[in-house]
Amino acid sequence: MGFNETFLAWETEYDLFGRSVIGDFQFYPYIRRDFTNTVLSLYSREDHDYFKDPGTENENRVKQFLRLIRRTEKTGIRNPDVLFLCHGRRVLENGLYVCPFTDYLADLYPNSVSLERTHRHREPARTKNLVYADRIWALAFLYHVLFRTFRKKDYVNLIKQAESILGEPLAALEEALQVKIRKKALYRRIAALTCFYRSSRKRYVRFLKRLQPRVIVEVVGKSFEAKLINEIASELSIPTVELQHSILTQNSLYPEGVKERQFPDYLLTWSDYWSDFARLPIPQDHVIAVGQNQFDCRLKKYAPVLAEKAAGKHGIRVAFLSGLVYGKELSRFAVRFAELAGKHGISVVYKLHPVEFPDWREQYPELAVSGLTVVDTLEKGIYDIFAENDVQVGVKSTALYEGIGFGLSTFVMEHEMVDDMRRVCEEGYASLVRTPEELLQGILNLKRGENAAAAEHFWKSGAAENTKNVIDGLIRQTEIQRT
Numbered sequence: 134m135g136f137n138e139t140f141l142a143w144e145t146e147y148d149l150f151g152r153s154v155i156g157d158f159q160f161y162p163y164i165r166r167d168f169t170n171t172v173l174s175l176y177s178r179e180d181h182d183y184f185k186d187p188g189t190e191n192e193n194r195v196k197q198f199l200r201l202i203r204r205t206e207k208t209g210i211r212n213p214d215v216l217f218l219c220h221g222r223r224v225l226e227n228g229l230y231v232c233p234f235t236d237y238l239a240d241l242y243p244n245s246v247s248l249e250r251t252h253r254h255r256e257p258a259r260t261k262n263l264v265y266a267d268r269i270w271a272l273a274f275l276y277h278v279l280f281r282t283f284r285k286k287d288y289v290n291l292i293k294q295a296e297s298i299l300g301e302p303l304a305a306l307e308e309a310l311q312v313k314i315r316k317k318a319l320y321r322r323i324a325a326l327t328c329f330y331r332s333s334r335k336r337y338v339r340f341l342k343r344l345q346p347r348v349i350v351e352v353v354g355k356s357f358e359a360k361l362i363n364e365i366a367s368e369l370s371i372p373t374v375e376l377q378h379s380i381l382t383q384n385s386l387y388p389e390g391v392k393e394r395q396f397p398d399y400l401l402t403w404s405d406y407w408s409d410f411a412r413l414p415i416p417q418d419h420v421i422a423v424g425q426n427q428f429d430c431r432l433k434k435y436a437p438v439l440a441e442k443a444a445g446k447h448g449i450r451v452a453f454l455s456g457l458v459y460g461k462e463l464s465r466f467a468v469r470f471a472e473l474a475g476k477h478g479i480s481v482v483y484k485l486h487p488v489e490f491p492d493w494r495e496q497y498p499e500l501a502v503s504g505l506t507v508v509d510t511l512e513k514g515i516y517d518i519f520a521e522n523d524v525q526v527g528v529k530s531t532a533l534y535e536g537i538g539f540g541l542s543t544f545v546m547e548h549e550m551v552d553d554m555r556r557v558c559e560e561g562y563a564s565l566v567r568t569p570e571e572l573l574q575g576i577l578n579l580k581r582g583e584n585a586a587a588a589e590h591f592w593k594s595g596a597a598e599n600t601k602n603v604i605d606g607l608i609r610q611t612e613i614q615r616t
Contacts, residue, residue: 276331
């Protein structure tokens with residue numbers, strides 16, 4: 134069995150969702166995303182720890198607490214139509230930082246509130262009626278520190294409880310996947326989350342009871358705060374909706390029959406392709422294809438450029454789309470390909486992911502001395518890359534699906550991380566290549582126009598209207614229940 138089958142069978146055999154309880158804290162749903170990603174990283178020989186929080190490790194904890202305690206979740210608004218759990222990844226537009234996933238919806242619902250869960254804010258923010266989870270997080274952090282310091286025996290007992298619950302299952306998973314899990318670090322993480330849960334839950338209960346939103350719409354429904362809010366909302370009969378914001382992977386596959394009260398009631402996906410992929414602890418008819426507004430807007434914005442490109446006569450232009458976990462292999466692949474492609478008049482650009490910007494020359498020395506055009510700043514965005522090129526090459530990223538929607542011919546380099554793209558290749562929307570020579574031959578065999586835009590397959594059109602229709606229906610349903 135592969136990773137997915139082995140992991141899901143393990144979750145079922147050891148009843149991870151049912152047995153993972155400390156007091157009233159059902160902890161496994163809260164750690165599943167980062168735990169799954171960490172184990173998959175170990176299995177793929179990447180050894181990346183997804184539990185690590187790089188955003189706050191260099192900040193003085195006292196200063197951090199004082200900074201966070203100033204901002205609260207309090208608002209004078211009552212009974213809003215929607216509570217949006219917006220995303221911390223904002224983009225700068227006209228001098229204001231915008232949440233690309235929920236701000237356009239907040240504009241459609243003036244009687245709404247947006248809660249920002251990240252602890253580092255990009256300002257000034259465009260978001261209306263914006264409140265913050267900062268104080269809730271700060272008080273939970275303080276509770277954790279005090280509990281760990283002054284109730285050491287009780288804290289150690291939390292760690293022991295986690296070990297008694299997970300010790301045998303983790304040993305079995307290590308053997309099945311041939312990996313070494315940092316079990317002690319995981320047990321300490323669970324103890325810390327137990328403290329955060331105990332402190333945060335009562336405050337979020339007060340917040341939601343006071344606010345009484347008709348619907349909750351969230352991005353990144355697998356985060357700790359979203360899980361907790363979903364759990365409470367379920368008790369308060371407030372429907373919860375998650376907007377798909379990235380490609381669906383292992384975290385979107387659940388064992389058959391699993392119930393998880395921390396999961397949102399509905400998932401709104403980019404298209405039927407993604408709805409069919411997901412296997413979740415909610416009814417299948419609660420997984421609804423609506424599209425993605427950001428993609429719709431970008432495609433419309435670049436339509437004139439894409440039309441001009443299609444009509445123009447130029448040599449083939451190839452863009453490599455990098456990523457941290459496979460950048461070393463892909464950069465070497467790109468350098469070798471460029472050596473071959475130059476003889477055929479093919480131009481090559483290498484687009485780095487922003488996390489690779491700081492030290493790519495040290496990480497990818499062959500690329501640094503190759504003479505290739507490397508995009509290592511935000512001055513040229515990914516959509517500019519799509520508009521300027523004819524072919525894209527990568528391994529695994531949301532950008533590859535966007536590029537397909539923009540009409541680029543797509544090639545996927547064989548890699549341990551490529552599993553999520555195999556279906557795309559099997560359906561004919563991309564081609565899997567193992568060597569630079571194979572890539573070159575595939576590109577030379579392309580016929581202009583044969584890879585027409587496949588936007589609708591991965592990106593259902595009319596996202597704003599489709600999403601609003603779903604939310605409107607849930608608002609009406611909630612109003613009926615409350616009258």
